[in-house]
Amino acid sequence: MANHDNDLAVRLSEVARALQQRGTAQDTLDGIVRAAVETIPGARHAGVMTVVGKREVRTVSVTDDLPRQVDQVQFETGQGPCLTALYLDRTISVPDLAADTRWPRFTSRARSLDVGSMLSFQLFVEGDDLGALNLYAPEPRSFDEDSLHVGLLFASHSAVALAEAQQRDRLTQAAHTRDLIGQAKGILMERYTINADQAFSVLVRVSQQNNRKLRDLAEELATTGKLPAEA
Structure with a gap:
């Protein structure tokens, strides 16, 4: 057991x-789904589903088309293990999809897909x-303790x-926005x-009058x- 734990710690550190x-x-999301299949026992497919502003549900990264197909069934039926993991802050295990009764509308349609078992973890809030993070396997009971x-x-x-990658994205976007506004002011x-x-006051006024983001206006x-008023 000690050797197993040590090997796992090394593997997770590498990941x-x-x-x-x-x-x-x-890039990080794409790396997560690929590494999940390589690291988590039983996983054959993986995907990440997100909810933006608690309203817009999207599939943002997959290893292949199967997770996207399963997610689409959940979007259309409004239920399923991945949505439950998202909204209820839980880890959801589906040992045998065909026998599961928790999401009847989802299960009845998902049975036609090549999915026997699923495992979902809330990834971030x-x-x-x-x-x-959602994992899939074609056979029932593929996921154990x-x-x-x-x-x-x-x-x-x-x-x-x-979280670190998202912060880098925000900083990069902020720097780009400052550059655009600087160019527009010039x-x-x-x-x-x-x-x-x-010049900045002009940009703000035109932005408000046209109900457009300052960044988008500066980029135009x-x-x-x-400017829209000049056009």
């Missing part, structure tokens, strides 16, 4: 380092945004790596012989040289 070296949050133990540890490591300053504060001005 965490590999995920943290990826670039964007999407960030404000109103939720994420779940070891799968659950490894899966919980894997999800914890993955959540940390994903165009207005030269065109109308005004200072930086006055930097790209086309025109």
Whole structure:
């Protein structure tokens, strides 16, 4: 048991380092689903489902088409193990999908897919945004206690790596937005012989009048040289 635990710790550390070296949050998500299949006993397919603002449910990364097909059935029926893991902050195990009675509408349709068992873990909670890691196997009872133990540890490591990637994305996006606004201000300053504060006030006013984000407006001005009011 000690050797097994040591091997698992080494493997999870390697996975965490590999995920943290990826670039964007999407790159990290893609790495998570691939590593899940390689690391968690019994997993043959994996996917990540998210809820943005507790409203918009999406499949954001998959190892292949099967997780997307299963998720689509859940979206259409409004029920299923992955949605339960998302909203109820739980780990959900489905040892035998054909015999499960918890989600009748989902189960009756999912039986036609090549899924015998499923295992879902909540991956992250960030404000109103939720994420779940979902694992699939073609045979019933493919996931055991070891799968659950490894899966919980894997999800914890993955959540940390994903949070870091999301933070990098936000910082990159913020820097890009500042650059765009700076370019737009420069165009207005030269065109109308005004200072930086006055140029920014123009952008804010046009943004409010047109009900558009300041970043989008600045990007349009930097790209086309025109503001909506001028066009």
